[in-house]
Amino acid sequence: MKIFCLYLLIGLSTVVAKTTILTLPLFHGIFYDLLIPLVVFLSLSLPNRTSVSVVVILGLIMDLLSGGIFGLYLSIYFWMFLSTKSLSKCFDVGKTIFQSALIGVCVLGQHVVFWASVAPPWKGAQLLATQTGTVLLQTFFAALTGPGILMLLGRLETRFQAPSSGAGRETREVAIR
Amino acid sequence: MFSKRSVRILCVILFALSNIILLSISAKHPHRYTIIHRVAMAGIVPFQESVISTMRFCRHIWSHYFYLVAVRQECDQLQEILARAEMEKNRSLESELACQRLRNLLEMKSEVSHRMLPSQVVGLDPSGWFKTVIINRGSMDGVSKGMAVTAPEGIVGHVIGASYRYAKVLLAIDRSSAIDALVQRTRFRGIVEGETSETCRFKYIVKKADIRIGDTVISSGLDGLFPKGLRVGVISEISKPLSGLFQEVRIRLFVDFARLEEVMVILE
Numbered sequence: 001m002k003i004f005c006l007y008l009l010i011g012l013s014t015v016v017a018k019t020t021i022l023t024l025p026l027f028h029g030i031f032y033d034l035l036i037p038l039v040v041f042l043s044l045s046l047p048n049r050t051s052v053s054v055v056v057i058l059g060l061i062m063d064l065l066s067g068g069i070f071g072l073y074l075s076i077y078f079w080m081f082l083s084t085k086s087l088s089k090c091f092d093v094g095k096t097i098f099q100s101a102l103i104g105v106c107v108l109g110q111h112v113v114f115w116a117s118v119a120p121p122w123k124g125a126q127l128l129a130t131q132t133g134t135v136l137l138q139t140f141f142a143a144l145t146g147p148g149i150l151m152l153l154g155r156l157e158t159r160f161q162a163p164s165s166g167a168g169r170e171t172r173e174v175a176i177r
Numbered sequence: 178m179f180s181k182r183s184v185r186i187l188c189v190i191l192f193a194l195s196n197i198i199l200l201s202i203s204a205k206h207p208h209r210y211t212i213i214h215r216v217a218m219a220g221i222v223p224f225q226e227s228v229i230s231t232m233r234f235c236r237h238i239w240s241h242y243f244y245l246v247a248v249r250q251e252c253d254q255l256q257e258i259l260a261r262a263e264m265e266k267n268r269s270l271e272s273e274l275a276c277q278r279l280r281n282l283l284e285m286k287s288e289v290s291h292r293m294l295p296s297q298v299v300g301l302d303p304s305g306w307f308k309t310v311i312i313n314r315g316s317m318d319g320v321s322k323g324m325a326v327t328a329p330e331g332i333v334g335h336v337i338g339a340s341y342r343y344a345k346v347l348l349a350i351d352r353s354s355a356i357d358a359l360v361q362r363t364r365f366r367g368i369v370e371g372e373t374s375e376t377c378r379f380k381y382i383v384k385k386a387d388i389r390i391g392d393t394v395i396s397s398g399l400d401g402l403f404p405k406g407l408r409v410g411v412i413s414e415i416s417k418p419l420s421g422l423f424q425e426v427r428i429r430l431f432v433d434f435a436r437l438e439e440v441m442v443i444l445e
Contacts, residue, residue, distance in 0.1 A: 015221065015303060019311075020228040023301040028435065033304070064217035067302050067309030067337070067347060069204045075196050082189075114306035117204070118352050130374055134305065 004050050006160055010153075011038055011058040019065060032107045032138040035062070037149040039077050040103060043084035044093055044150075045157065055081050069117055076113055080106050096147045103146030104139050111135045207353060210322065210338030210345070218340045222311055225300035233438075291404055293327075293441040294318055299343070308351035308371065308434070310334075314442060315342040323402060325443040331408035331431035332356065332396060333440050344442075349409070350377060350434055357400035358409050360386075361393040369394065369409055369428060376413060379426035384417055386424065394428050404443065 014034045022031045035058055042051035059074030066073060084102065091098055115131075296318075300311035314320045316339045326333040326346050334348040347354055350371040358379070359366045365386040370378045382388060392412045398405025414427035 012221070012224075016224045016228055018303050019300045020225050021232065024232075029305070060213075061217055061221065062303055064214050065221060065300070065302070065311075066304055067208070067307035067345065067351065067353075068304060069200060069207065070209065071200050071203045073304075075200060079193075079196075111306075114304060117200075118306045 003046065003157070003160070004054060006156075007038070007042060007046070007050075007054045008057060010156075011035060011054060012061070014038065015058070015061055015065065029134040029137060030141055032142045033110060034149070035077070036080065036106045036110065036142065037103055037146050038153065039080050040084050040099075040106065040146075041150050041153045043081045044088055045154065051081070068114070072113065072117060076110050080109070099147040099150050100143045103150075104143030107142040108135070108139045111138070208337040208347065214338060214345075215340035218311065218343050218345075222300055222313075222343045225311065226313060229297075229299050292444045294320065294444055295439060295441055296320075296344075297439055298437050308334075308348040308354075309337070310346050310348065310437065312344050312346055312440060312442070313342065315339045315344050317341050319444055320344045320442050325403045325407070326440050327407055327443060328432050328437065328440050330433070331410065332403060333432055333434075333437065335402050336442065346440070348434055349430060349432075350374065355400070356403060356409060357397045358394045359397045360388050360412070361395050362389075363387045363392070366397055366399075367426070375434070376427045376429055377410065379412065379428045380423065382424045382426050383422060384424055388412060388415060388424070388426065390415060 018031070018034060021027075022034075038058075039055055042054055045051075046054075055077050056074065059077040062073035062077075063070050084106075087093070087102065093099065093102075115135075294314055296312040296314040298310045299313045302309045312320075312326070320336055320339045322336055322338055324336045326335060332349055334346045334351070334354060336344050337347045338345045348371070349356060349369065352371050354371040356369040357366070358369045360382075363386065365382060365388060367382045368380045370380055372378055379394060390412050394409045394412065396403040396405060396407040396409055408431050410428040410430040412426060413429040414425075416425045418425060
C-alpha cells in the first residue's frame with residue numbers, strides 16, 4: 001500500500017508539473033510525457049497488482065484532463081505496460097542502451113497514436129514540419145534522459161523500502177532477471 | 178486443442194480489437210463531460226492552480242523588483258508612446274461622437290455589449306496534440322458549455338465542460354475546433370479550423386474571392402458560439418491549387434496561445 005501511494009503521488013505530481021511548469025515557453029517542445037518512464041519502471045520493477053492499479057489510475061487522470069479521445073492515454077499506458085513486461089522476459093532490461101531505446105520507442109509510439117487520433121493520415125491530414133521536429137526532439141530527449149529517470153526511481157524505491165525490508169529490491173531484481 | 182501460447186496470442190488480439198472498438202465509440206462522442214471529469218478536476222486543478230500562482234508570484238517578484246535594468250529606458254519610450262496615444266484618443270473620441278450622431282440620425286440601435294467574466298488559466302493540456310486549457314471559473318460563476326472565450330487580442334476558444342469551480346476550454350487552434358468567420362474587408366465567409374500549431378486553416382474560400390495577405394478575419398456570429406465581430410486572426414498564406422473549388426488559406430491568430438494567462442468568458 002505504501003509503495004502504491006508513493007508511485008501514485010509521484011505520478012500525480014508529474015501530471016501537475018506537466019500541465020503547469022513544463023508548459024512554460026522555456027521548455028516548449030522539449031519535455032516528453034514524463035509518465036512514460038514511470039510506466040516502464042512500474043512494469044519492470046513492481047508486482048503486477050500494484051503497478052497495474054497505478055498505471056490505470058494515472059491513465060484515467062490524464063484522459064480526464066486531456067482534451068483528446070477518452071481512453072487514449074489509458075490504452076497507451078496499458079499497452080506500454082504489457083509490451084515492456086513481455087520484452088523484459090526476452091531482453092536484459094538492466095542495460096542502459098535497452099532502457100534508452102525502450103523509452104525512446106514508447107515516446108515515439110505515443111506520438112504516432114496521438115497523430116493518428118488527431119489528424120488521421122487516411123483522411124488526408126498531414127503532419128506539419130514543426131510537429132515532426134517536436135516529435136523527433138522529444139524522442140531523442142527521452143532516449144537520452146529516460147535511463148536516468150529509471151535509475152532515480154529505482155533508487156527512490158530502494159531507499160523507501162530499506163527501513164522495512166529488502167523485499168522491494170528483491171522483487172525488482174527478480175523482475176529484471 | 179490449442180497450445181497455451183496460441184491462447185495467449187488470441188487473447189491479446191481480442192483485447193486489442195476490443196480496445197480499438199471502445200476507442201472508436203469514445204471518439205464518436207468527443208468532449209463529453211461527466212461527473213468523473215468534475216471529480217477529477219476538483220481533485221487535481223487546485224494543485225495546478227497553486228503551482229501556477231506560485232510561478233506567477235515568482236515571475237512578478239523577478240520582473241518588478243530585480244529586473245529593473247531597462248526600466249528607465251522603457252519608461253521614456255512609454256511616455257513618448259503615451260503622448261502619441263493621447264492625441265490618437267482625442268481623434269478617436271471625436272470620430273466616435275460623430276459616429277454616434279450619425280447613428281442617432283439613422284435611428285440605429287446601439288450595439289449590445291456582452292457580459293464578460295475575467296478568468297485565469299490554471300492548467301494546460303498534458304499532451305501537445307490536443308489544445309485545451311483549464312480556467313478558474315465554473316458553473317458557480319455562471320460558466321457553461323458552449324460559451325465563447327476571448328482575450329483582448331481576439332478569440333481564444335469555447336467552453337467544452339464546466340465543473341463547479343473550473344471549466345475546460347477548447348482552444349481555437351485545436352483540430353476539432355471550427356469558427357464561422359469572414360474577411361473583414363470583403364466579407365467573404367469561411368470556416369477557421371485549428372491545426373494544433375500557431376496557424377489555422379481558413380477553409381471554403383472560393384477561388385474568385387478577393388482576399389489578400391494581411392486581411393483581418395473576424396467571427397461571423399453564424400455558428401451560434403461566437404458573437405459577430407470578434408477578431409480571429411490575419412491571413413498569412415494564400416495558395417490556389419489547380420484542382421478544386423477553393424483556395425488554401427492559412428491565418429495567424431491574434432492570440433499568443435503559448436503565453437495565455439488571462440481570458441474573458443462571454444456569458445451571454
